[in-house]
Amino acid sequence: MNSDGRGVNWSARAARRTTRLRPSSIREILKLTQTGEVISFAGGLPAAELFPVAAVRAATDRVLTERGRAALQYSTTEGDAGLREWIAARHPQVGIDGVQVVSGSQQGLDLVAKCYLDPGDSVAVAAPTYPGALRSFEPYEVRFQPVKIDDDGIVPESLEAALAAGSTLIYVIPNFDNPTGASLSVERRHAVVELARAYGVPIIEDDPYGELRFDGAELPRLVDLAPDVVIHAGTFSKTLVPGFRLAWLVGSPAALDPVVRAKQAADLHTSTFTQFIALEIVRSGLLEEQVDKVRDHYRGRRDLMLDALDRELGDPALGFRWTRPSGGMFIWVSGPDSLDTTALARAAIAAGVAYVPGEAFYPEPGQVSGLRLSYSVASPDQIESGIARLGHILRQGT
């Protein structure tokens, strides 16, 4: 407002839901790590040195040569028909009408929340879970029902309790969960979709990491088991590149019916240009090659990090344990109850290593004995010395 009291008092004018808009605590940590000699295991970024820059250039050249005007023009809200066909081909249970292109998985979560959450509703989420999902649901003025998660993913009995308590939406990361690295077992996949059916409650299956499997056999996607109750979110961000902001929702046409209208209201459509380039790349067969490359790279990094953790924190007397993910980008370390990873974070950064304190991943405050490590961007040397520094801090901190 002006000094004469005229003008807009922006904070007084803000909608009630803005009180639920919390900044990302991870981003605050990332800012601290951008100075000095800090080895960061905090970010969840893919390894940029693996990006297929030359292939993107070649695909862009082809797109601009062959259909440049169309690539730069407005396009349909549902997404490019060719790209939707490619996505639909990966999900034989749904046709092209069950595919909605979105501007990153985060937008997919936001649109599903916008279409399926009223103020006061409660969402069943693993505790811990991906904070970006919590941030996408919160503006819709919802509550969370925490669901237990262990090495086999979310615990069906705990999910059932959340549903019995009235949750109207289930959020699951079935493969190589963020932050725990856990994958939902086959038995639990069946149990989870049956619970959803029994309670008539939709599932959002957020699956950014599913293709980055290092060990073991692929497990069925929830949407493929139960296309009647699941909206699946897939993305190019962890396999190809995140900078395109290109992802998709897959589900029954009935489930997506309000979503396409919400998408139109939200941003008309996703970039035609990046959709065309991505389609050119997947048609060239490069995506499989790229996924193999990323997978091999991350597998090696995971192995190094697990070895280093064994060395630094493997003494059972110390009371630490950590997950052994079969894919993805994250390891979850938990320590004795006396460990406060929030309190230790600054000391760790001062000692030259960064992680994300576990607290950031809980729908409610209070859980401070865990932390998330990412092995996706660190070099082998950084993993060696970073985990040594971390071990020192954690051993002192308990």
Next chain:
Amino acid sequence: MNSDGRGVNWSARAARRTTRLRPSSIREILKLTQTGEVISFAGGLPAAELFPVAAVRAATDRVLTERGRAALQYSTTEGDAGLREWIAARHPQVGIDGVQVVSGSQQGLDLVAKCYLDPGDSVAVAAPTYPGALRSFEPYEVRFQPVKIDDDGIVPESLEAALAAGSTLIYVIPNFDNPTGASLSVERRHAVVELARAYGVPIIEDDPYGELRFDGAELPRLVDLAPDVVIHAGTFSKTLVPGFRLAWLVGSPAALDPVVRAKQAADLHTSTFTQFIALEIVRSGLLEEQVDKVRDHYRGRRDLMLDALDRELGDPALGFRWTRPSGGMFIWVSGPDSLDTTALARAAIAAGVAYVPGEAFYPEPGQVSGLRLSYSVASPDQIESGIARLGHILRQGT
């Protein structure tokens, strides 16, 4: 649901706000025009033959050569610092902290609505106005206060009545309005921002067409007159290309404070790749050249369409009038009260010409004697014969 009654009843599960999600009526008309020999003045697309395809290719090559990895990686929610600096330089009243990059103006409207509209609030909008804006506000369960608009833009007395009736947000397209083509006079610009100040109500200034001025002097932007009460939405969609989905909000840091958090929740950030390419293009100086080209092209088309309208509907006895826009893409034709442009639309398409019936642009049903013509994509021959067909239909239809 399954036949046994288990499963998700998606429409019953849908959030209350989804009842406010209406599909775009313009898109339905556009679908009808995609078959056969219909000359379409319905779409609001820019002319694709003017797109700087070669410059986009050159800029993309430079971006991928010089900083390919960064261009394909995640980036900040606020937008690329270089691009934000370029935008801030066009608005000396605000610094870089007053710039938020968004994925198209439509997303800008959605984010402002999300941050500043509670259920039951009312938005002051011109009647007629841009339907995409109505679609972006509606999911927030708001009402509309219609504001009169004439050849000098929205009428301040009518806006004041809307504010007195309790509107808490003002939506304005100050330059070459969609659909009327009208521009807000300088006097009214001052009056409008003073009303906003007096009532303490924010303005969204949606300005996609401001640079496409054919005649007369540039008028001050509302945000430059009153950065304390205005959030301005600018875009590359009508000057460079729409397929990048690249636009920006400009306002005071206080105004944008919740917007950046809403953006993070909505889609993390806008495509790094398209931001880098656009920045490369604006730095090369090509944008000015491109704007000149687009402006000259559209000016010629406008002149042809106005001449054709004079010929076909100029007889005062017919009771038609139309706007004479000094820029932008649209002419608004209004006929005698007996004209029903909704009823005539199918006959017009059958006769080989399409327009958007005026009804689509009103916040409430009922106004059917106007229609919108776009001259941006039609060729000179199409304008000649299309307006002849339209004249025939309209003369018969009154």
